[in-house]
Amino acid sequence: MGIYLPIAEISVNVFVLLAMGAAVGFLSGMFGVGGGFLITPLLIFYNIPPAIAVATGANQVIASSFSGALSHMKRGSLDFKLGGVLLTGGIVGSTGGIFVFAFLRRLGQLDLFISLSYVALLGTVGTIMLIESVSVLRATRSGAAPVLKKSGQHNWIHRLPLKMRFRASKLFVSIIPVLGLGASIGFLSSVTGVGGGFIMVPALIYLLKVPTNVVIGTSLFQIIFTSAFTTLVHATTNQTVDVMLAFLLMAGGVAGAQYGAKAGQKLRGEQLRALLALLVLAVAIRLAIDLFVTPPNLYSLSGAGLN
Amino acid sequence: MKGLGTLTIAIFLSLLAAVVPTGAQTPSVESIQIGLSTDNVSITAGFSGADLTIFGSLENPDPLVARQGRYDVIVVLEGPPKPVVVRRKDRVLGVWVNLDSETFENVPVSYSVATTRPLQDITDPNSYRQLSLGSSNLYMQPADAGDSPATIEEFTAALRERKTATGLYSENVGGVQFLSQNLFRATVRLAPNVPVGTHKARAFLFKSGLFIKESSAQLEIRKSGFEQSIFRAAHDYSFLYGVFAVSLAMITGWLGRLVFRKD
Incomplete structure (x- = not known):
């Protein structure tokens, strides 16, 4: 069944979009990530203009992170104060990202920039995760007890000034790295459409030493607002949010997420991470191939204005 | 909303004028008329391209010429003029990057x-050029006239090629048929990605290869009710639209949890 997307201005198949949303929802439920880093490349492979894929991807991320954050709020595994500081940085980064986005779009380099950032981002994160999870898998197989990271050990980050106490996270830390982390993820979110959970979670654990149980909830909490802000700004400055497209993806996504979460409970943590790493790398490789293979059309047309 | 295979646009035929000879002595000068009974076409949710039928009539045709089939009609449906940037990808360190570009106006x-x-x-090609008729004779005006003619020519050719490949520029040979001596029917293709806006339908009459007359009419193509409302909202009330998009996502996320929750 075809449906005409009012903003993307093309006809697409409803079931393809629902299935895409469900598949990504399944994976995001399984791995506990928002899924924005999968949705945007998938939309681009499906010929949705990258500018619209990015803005609509951000819109879709709100739905999955909102429902996730609600469960964490109920369990009390959400640090509002930490989330608030991250968010302040996030808004600044996101605003900057929007200007870069509009500027690159005028130059005609937006598509290239989006692909390059995805390849760099997913390639790095995927490789690190794969190495980490494979070494854990190997260690458990050989019977050795996994070496735990010593918590409480202080690194350079803890010597920075402007310290603040975060009670729910049992943390006393400078707000500079927190703001910086929030800002970089906000920037990424507005330029690439990702929520940034897959970067935020490891950064909070390894850099700021936030207890693992509050990390996911807090990260989801801040992603809701960063994505919401990104969606709003894209809607007002670029008019690239397609609600019809976003809604179809969300509808498939919320259903898929539940089955994914169930499937995820049957797998062990490091197996899950290895699988997610492979998936992330596969997306990165697919995008990288497109950059190097001779395109079927060397010429492309676009409107001279923003549209 | 009506189904979309064929959009038929009937006409006001000035048949009377053609059938009933008015002044017996007036020298017969042929002319052509097209008229649209509706001045707008709506694109609905299921739109995947359509054929648009336009009817028209010849006035004062010479029966002998008509019988010999020496009248020819060309009908053009032209979309609104817009500036376009054509970009060319080139290899930089193995990566394909948009490098050169040329902007064309209108x-x-x-x-x-x-x-x-x-x-x-x-x-003959000369007449087409004079009438600037046919996609290959459209004059594409470069915004920066200082560029070298070879570059402009290359990008103009690329522009036509991309437009043809995406179905926006199309040619339907045999798409105009005479139903009688006076009446003809033209079928033009609307691509799935047909742009919204004011389109201009023009009909050109040729007699034995000579251009005789031209007639034109306007047609508004727009998105139908729902799609149009979304599009307009996104552009006219973009902030409220953004707020709506965010709320929709939150409600969907909340409902999803309510329906499927397991904790």
């Missing part, structure tokens, strides 16, 4: 042609 977004016979059989 390029018709779409250009569908229907003809009685192949274009080269109707009249």
Whole structure:
């Protein structure tokens, strides 16, 4: 069944979009990530203009992170104060990202920039995760007890000034790295459409030493607002949010997420991470191939204005 | 909402004028008329391209010429003019990057042609150029006239090629058929990505290869109710639209949890 997307201005198949949303929802439920880093490349492979894929991807991320954050709020595994500081940085980064986005779009380099950032981002994160999870898998197989990271050990980050106490996270830390982390993820979110959970979670654990149980909830909490802000700004400055497209993806996504979460409970943590790493790398490789293979059309047309 | 295979646009025929000879002695000068009974076409949710039928009539045709089939009609449906940037990808360190570009002003977004016979059989290339008729004779005005003619020519050719490949520029040979001596029917293709806006339908009459007369009418193509409302909202009330998009996502996320929750 075809449906005409009012903003993307093309006809697409409803079931393809629902299935895409469900598949990504399944994976995001399984791995506990928002899924924005999968949705945007998938939309681009499906010929949705990258500018619209990015803005609509951000819109879709709100739905999955909102429902996730609600469960964490109920369990009390959400640090509002930490989330608030991250968010302040996030808004600044996101605003900057929007200007870069509009500027690159005028130059005609937006598509290239989006692909390059995805390849760099997913390639790095995927490789690190794969190495980490494979070494854990190997260690458990050989019977050795996994070496735990010593918590409480202080690194350079803890010597920075402007310290603040975060009670729910049992943390006393400078707000500079927190703001910086929030800002970089906000920037990424507005330029690439990702929520940034897959970067935020490891950064909070390894850099700021936030207890693992509050990390996911807090990260989801801040992603809701960063994505919401990104969606709003894209809607007002670029008019690239397609609600019809976003809604179809969300509808498939919320259903898929539940089955994914169930499937995820049957797998062990490091197996899950290895699988997610492979998936992330596969997306990165697919995008990288497109950059190097001779395109079927060397010429492309676009409107001279923003549209 | 109506189904979409064929959009038929009937006409006001000035048949009376053609059938009833008015002044017995007036020298017969042929002319052509097209008229649209509706001045707008809506694109609905299921739109995947359509054929648009336009009816028209010849006035004062010479019966002998008509019988010998020496009247030819070319109908053009031209989309609104817009500036276009053509970009060329080149390899930089192995990666394909948009490097050179050329901006053209007032390029018709779409250009569908229907003809009685192949274009080269109707009249000579010179006449087409004078009438700037046919996608290959459209003059594409570069915004920066200082660029070298070779570059401009290369990008103009690329622009036409991309427009044709995406179906926005199309040619339907045999798409104009005479139903009687006076009456003809033209079928022009609307691509699935046909742009919204004011389109201009023009009909050109040729007699034995000579251009005689032209007639035109306007047609508004727009998105139908729901799609149009979304599009307008996104552009006219973009902030409220953004708020709506965010709320929709939150409600969907909340409902999803309510329906499927397991904790």
